[in-house]
Amino acid sequence: xxxxxxxxxxxxxxxxxxxxATKASPKEMLPVVDKPLIQYAVEEALDAGxxxxxxxTSSSKRSIADHFDRNPVLEQxxxxxxxxxxxxxxxxxxxxxxxxxxxxxxxxxxxxHAVLCARPAVGDEPFAVILADDLIDGGEQSCLGQMVDLxxxxxxxxxxxxxxxxxxxxxYGIIDPQTLYExxxxxxxxxxxxxxxxxxxxxxxxxxxLLTPNIFDYLEKIPKGAGGxxxxxxxxxxxxxxxxxxxxxxxxxxxxxxxxxxxxxxTVEYALQHQNLRExxxxxxxxxxxxxKI
Ligand code: G1P
Numbered sequence: 001x002x003x004x005x006x007x008x009x010x011x012x013x014x015x016x017x018x019x020x021a022t023k024a025s026p027k028e029m030l031p032v033v034d035k036p037l038i039q040y041a042v043e044e045a046l047d048a049g050x051x052x053x054x055x056x057t058s059s060s061k062r063s064i065a066d067h068f069d070r071n072p073v074l075e076q077x078x079x080x081x082x083x084x085x086x087x088x089x090x091x092x093x094x095x096x097x098x099x100x101x102x103x104x105x106x107x108x109x110x111x112x113h114a115v116l117c118a119r120p121a122v123g124d125e126p127f128a129v130i131l132a133d134d135l136i137d138g139g140e141q142s143c144l145g146q147m148v149d150l151x152x153x154x155x156x157x158x159x160x161x162x163x164x165x166x167x168x169x170x171x172y173g174i175i176d177p178q179t180l181y182e183x184x185x186x187x188x189x190x191x192x193x194x195x196x197x198x199x200x201x202x203x204x205x206x207x208x209x210l211l212t213p214n215i216f217d218y219l220e221k222i223p224k225g226a227g228g229x230x231x232x233x234x235x236x237x238x239x240x241x242x243x244x245x246x247x248x249x250x251x252x253x254x255x256x257x258x259x260x261x262x263x264x265x266x267t268v269e270y271a272l273q274h275q276n277l278r279e280x281x282x283x284x285x286x287x288x289x290x291x292x293k294i
Contacts, residue, residue: 001152001155002125002126003049004048004049004050004126004127004128004148004151004210005049005050005051005052005125005127006050006051006052006053006054006121006122006125006127006128007045007048007050007052007053007054007127007128007129007130007144008054008056008114008115008118008122008127008128008129008130009028009038009041009042009053009054009055009056009129009130009131009132010056010105010111010114010115010129010131011026011028011038011055011056011057011058011061011064011132012056012057012058012061012104012105012108012114013027013108014108015027015028015258017258017259017260018030018260018263024060025060025063026038026060026061026063026064027133027258028041028061028064028132028133029063029064029067030257030263032135032257032263032266032267032270033267033270033271033274033277034274036067037132037133037135037257038064038067038132039067039093040132040135041130041131041132041135042068042093042094044130044136044138044142044143044144044145045128045130045144046095046098047141047142047144047145048128048142048144048145048147048148049145049148050098050128050144051097051098051099052098052099052100052101052121053068053094053098053099053100053101054100054101054103054118054121054122055100055101055102055103056103056104056105056114056115056117056118057102057103057104057105058104058105058108059104064102065100065102067093068093068094068100070091071090074090075087075090075091078090101121103117103118103120103121104117105117108229109229109230110224110225110227110229110230110231110232111131111229111230111231111232112219112222112225112229112230112231112232112233112234112235113219113229113230115129115211115215115219115232115235116216116219116220116230119216119219122213122216123213124213125213126151126155126210126211126212126213127210127211127213128144128147128148128208128209128210128211129207129208129209129210129211129232130144130207130208131206131207131208132207132257133207133256133257133258134206134207134208134254134255134256134257134258135254135255135257135266136160136206136207136208136250136252136253136254136255137252137253137254137255137269137270138250138251138252139251139252139253140251141251142252143160143208143250143252143254144208144210146248146250146251147160147208147210147248147250148210150184150246150248151210154244154246155212156212156243156244156245156246157209157210157211157212157215157236157239157240157243157245157246158209158210158245158246158247158248159173159175159187159190159205159208159209159210159236159245159246159247159248160205160206160207160208160209160247160248160250161175161185161203161204161205161206161247161248161249161250162203162204162206162249162250162254163202163203163204163249164202164203164204165202166196166199166202167196168204169193169194169195169196169199169202169204170193170194170195170196171193171204172193172204172205172206173190173191173192173193173204173205173231173232173233173236174190174191174193174194174199174200174201174202174203174204174205175187175189175190175200175201175203175204175205175247176188176189176190176191176200176201177201177203177247180246183248183249183250184246184247184248184249185203185246185247185249186244186245186246186247187236187240187245187246187247188200188240189237189240190205190233190236190237190240190245191233191237192225192226192231192233192234193226193227203247203249205233205247206254208250209232212239212243214239214242214243215235215236215239218235218236218238218239219232219235221235221238222234222235222238253269255269268285
């Protein structure tokens with residue numbers, strides 16, 4: 001079996017839902033407590049054994065490359081001040097030996113096009129795609145880690161899915177599932193952003209994919225789809241006609257950090273798990289309750 005060594009992070013999108021915060025800085029750099037969303041995504045990839053991070057970027061996303069690079073001025077300053085914990089944090093946004101590749105997506109032509117831009121760096125091996133605005137707390141094992149384990153059994157493309165409310169189907173790729181066993185389904189079809197009436201189920205793809213490399217051949221051939229963009233979902237819909245594609249209902253909780261509400265939910269829950277903040281933050285939330293502000 002070919003090991004999953006590479007992860008693609010499509011980060012070229014504009015993030016209009018967070019304007020004005022995302023006017024000059026990428027939505028993937030929005031922090032949840034003290035780490036930017038993109039760092040959670042990279043940590044999930046590392047946890048799943050990924051060794052090479054491939055970022056599909058655009059002109060306004062330079063700070064992502066800066067974040068995973070060394071910052072000699074900051075490091076020197078922290079060293080001189082004896083702030084060694086902070087120095088360690090600043091130095092190790094990515095472990096040594098893990099490589100980062102940055103590829104520009106010249107035009108915002110859609111998620112499918114962004115993934116296709118990664119082809120020269122991925123080559124002929126299975127790979128992961130992580131959408132950083134879906135923050136997933138997998139609990140004991142990360143979502144991508146769970147998917148890598150399933151890949152070892154089936155060696156097929158795998159999508160992370162979760163059930164959504166009927167009125168939400170038009171925000172997601174929705175699958176038509178044939179259940180294989182608990183939490184694992186084979187796709188009979190997949191549709192991008194269907195209305196509730198058109199949706200084949202309420203099982204929605206969230207931002208984690210493990211894809212076999214033949215997906216690139218399908219991406220090359222698809223026409224523009226929903227929203228006038230090249231959709232990854234449409235390439236998967238073609239792939240599943242020739243090769244089995246699976247969907248996994250992962251264990252854990254997903255926060256839609258592409259929406260303000262989901263982002264706030266993540267912030268509150270991650271703060272409640274944060275070692276140094278937990279107690280003070282709980283106290284603060286309780287005081288709000290007491291004052292009947294919530
Ligand atoms: C993308 C995909 C969609 C998927 C979603 C998960 O949509 O196209 O199939 O369900 O991510 O977050 P976007 O949120 O970029 O519109």
